[in-house]
Amino acid sequence: MPFTSDAELDLLFPSDQIPAFVRKQLPAELHIRPLASTDYRRGHLSVLSVLTVVTDPGEDAWRAQFEALRAAPRTYYGIVIVDKASDRIVAVGTVFIERKFLRGLGSVGHIEDIAVDKSQQGKKLGLRIIQALTGISENSGCYKTILNCSDSNIPFYEKCGFQKKENEMAKYAPTDRPQTPRL
Numbered sequence: 777m778p779f780t781s782d783a784e785l786d787l788l789f790p791s792d793q794i795p796a797f798v799r800k801q802l803p804a805e806l807h808i809r810p811l812a813s814t815d816y817r818r819g820h821l822s823v824l825s826v827l828t829v830v831t832d833p834g835e836d837a838w839r840a841q842f843e844a845l846r847a848a849p850r851t852y853y854g855i856v857i858v859d860k861a862s863d864r865i866v867a868v869g870t871v872f873i874e875r876k877f878l879r880g881l882g883s884v885g886h887i888e889d890i891a892v893d894k895s896q897q898g899k900k901l902g903l904r905i906i907q908a909l910t911g912i913s914e915n916s917g918c919y920k921t922i923l924n925c926s927d928s929n930i931p932f933y934e935k936c937g938f939q940k941k942e943n944e945m946a947k948y949a950p951t952d953r954p955q956t957p958r959l
């Protein structure tokens with residue numbers, strides 16, 4: 777498939793919100809941009825599957841989820857790195873902006889779902905995704921950007937400028953109920 781430029785795509789948010797310094801540091805054969813409405817066809821779910829179990833919901837349901845994210849403006853920032861030669865996605869990540877009542881109506885950026893295709897790991901793409909998401913978070917006015925990770929990924933996030941703080945707690949819901957919000 778030939779490379780599709782940002783102008784030809786229906787994007788989750790405007791491209792110019794991705795910091796220019798990150799764009800400049802990517803190799804010429806790669807392109808960083810917001811998630812697009814047709815990225816189901818560019819391998820979005822297969823890149824995410826390096827992270828955890830991914831159940832393919834089909835393109836229509838994927839698209840409905842994309843529209844649900846976009847319906848909350850200035851909140852969800854999903855980004856991708858695309859290999860221009862194949863027009864396939866090779867890295868993904870998201871930051872969502874939480875608006876608070878404390879700290880003078882402060883905001884916090886939550887980084888989620890960082891994944892780099894196995895064939896492209898170790899080439900600084902994970903770092904570029906984190907730099908882009910942190911830049912979006914800070915440019916959105918967030919006073920901090922946070923994330924959860926496994927022990928084995930702590931050194932990676934330290935290289936990205938993060939420090940270990942506090943603990944994560946989780947409670948999984950019973951599995952015998954719907955796992956997605958009702959539309």
Ligand SMILES: CC(C)(COP(=O)(O)OP(=O)(O)OC[C@H]1O[C@@H](n2cnc3c(N)ncnc32)[C@H](O)[C@@H]1OP(=O)(O)O)[C@@H](O)C(=O)NCCC(=O)NCCS
Pocket residue numbers: 826827890891892893896897898899900901902903904924925926928929931932935
């Ligand atoms: C973890 C992951 C996102 C890192 O992305 P990547 O593109 O492979 O990493 P980068 O090339 O950007 O690494 C940046 C730096 O971190 C280091 N690094 C990366 N992963 C590391 C690890 N697990 N342990 C120690 N150092 C690591 C790199 O060596 C590099 O260091 P350098 O600047 O000294 O060369 C990627 O390997 C991945 O998708 N893994 C599987 C899914 C996953 O675990 N996602 C994170 C969920 S919390």
